[in-house]
Amino acid sequence: MRLRTEQLAAHLAQGPLLPVYLISGDEPLLAQEAADAIRGAARGQGFSERELLHAETGFDWDTVLTEANSLSLFAARKIIELRIPNGKPGDKGSKVLQQYTANPSPDNLLLVITPKLESAATRSKWVKSIETTGAFIQVWPVPPEQLASWIGKRLQQANIQASRQAVDVLADRVEGNLLAAVQEIEKLKLLLPDAEVDAATMSTVVADSARFNVFSLVDKALEGDAQTASRTLRGLRDEGTEATVILWALARELRTLIKAKEALAAGDHLDWVLKNLAVWEKRKGLVKTALKRLSLNQLQQMLRLAGGIDRAIKGMRTANPWDDLGTLTLMFCGRAVLQSANLRLALKD
Structure with a gap:
């Protein structure tokens, strides 16, 4: 069944x-x-x-x-x-x-x-x-037009009273990342267990919790801003963010870019491709920038490196996942990296 x-x-x-x-x-x-x-x-x-x-x-x-x-x-x-x-x-x-x-x-x-x-x-x-x-x-992703409703139900399940405007603020911030949405809801349960959350409160809580956030890292990597992306990655590491969360966010973008490249190679129109891949309107510019900068071969190589990082996180490969995440971030930004023996090992199938 x-x-x-x-x-x-x-x-x-x-x-x-x-x-x-x-x-x-x-x-x-x-x-x-x-x-x-x-x-x-x-x-x-x-x-x-x-x-x-x-x-x-x-x-x-x-x-x-x-x-x-x-x-x-x-x-x-x-x-x-x-x-x-x-x-x-x-x-x-x-x-x-x-x-x-x-x-x-x-x-x-x-x-x-x-x-x-x-x-x-x-x-x-x-x-x-x-x-x-x-x-x-x-398991299907929550469509962008249903995200606010999904978040609203999760807030209700957590016994958090939130205005529709507050729900929209959180939906806009997480941009489809359900894991991030749930993490923010858990934070609200701790910080405001009995309060009704309005838009201003939601904005404050979410902003305060995301000084170095995963979404910013991904956006800066798509933009090609290597310096800011690397600094954000260090901030995430220092704040105790799990490497798995960062890897998931970067790998998700890589898969989207690879699918877009393959569709474009098949003759599809870029705007239709981005719509079909459910790329949010305000992020289309970032994705287009990355597609111009990175070739399909580079993207596939980066996805293989992501697989190597996953094995390192699980203890199946001897390497520092954070070092490899730094390399992956630089590759995302279009920077050349040294093909060290460790990197070549990570890229092996």
């Missing part, structure tokens, strides 16, 4: 879980919340152990079947969480997933997490096998 994220809670409350779930999408907050909901429901049904697998280059796909067949010393039932960073299991992975879904163990729950799958991938045999045995949850 296929489920929308808003259908998931009702599905999980209905009864026994399905043996397999696939979560796919590029909106990290909603994907994370969907995964958390499934894990929580699984724990409530006795799946007390969790095995995490990363299907990256060199991954042994037989590990999935080995884990499925191995007996746990500590728990009767376990979650096997399989993350596929590029969303492409390949022939071997596809066969393993089809084999698993053909005869899933009642003592295991397989949770597969991928980025957004392209249309052709959603019709592949491995996805269809999961749909037949379990559930496929496609």
Whole structure:
């Protein structure tokens, strides 16, 4: 079956879980919340152990079947969480997933997490096998015209009374970054637990919390302002911002630019491309500037570096993620960087 994220809670409350779930999408907050909901429901049904697998280059796909067949010393039932960073299991992975879904163990729950799958991938045999045995949850970004409504509902869930103007202020500031919106709402719960939030208060709270903010870093990188972008990155690091949040923001822009470049190469008009990619009106100038400055090859190389940074953050590659984020930021700004041995290692597939 296929489920929308808003259908998931009702599905999980209905009864026994399905043996397999696939979560796919590029909106990290909603994907994370969907995964958390499934894990929580699984724990409530006795799946007390969790095995995490990363299907990256060199991954042994037989590990999935080995884990499925191995007996746990500590728990009767376990979650096997399989993350596929590029969303492409390949022939071997596809066969393993089809084999698993053909005869899933009642003592295991397989949770597969991928980025957004392209249309052709959603019709592949491995996805269809999961749909037949379990559930496929496609996570879609909140459209710009619905963001204020989404934020309003989140504020209500947090028991925060906010005027429509205050909601609009927050929606305008986060520019589609749902994770940032939720972080600001959590901040409001701490700072103003009983107050009604108006537009002026919202502006003050959000501005005070964002002296060095991720959005500014991304904008300066798109603009090509290497000095300010680097200073902002240092400020974020010094203020304790997680490298994962910064990497997500930069990687999201990279994917947008790559999709735009590919569409332009196919003959599409730039304005139509930006509209189709849901680029906010006031950011179109920044995106156009970056598209003129950076080639498709450069953007793809930067995305590969982002993958290397992700592995470093997870401890799967020996490198300082902040140093590599600095390199990525400079590359974003169009500055030449030394191809050090460490950078070449990060760029390897």
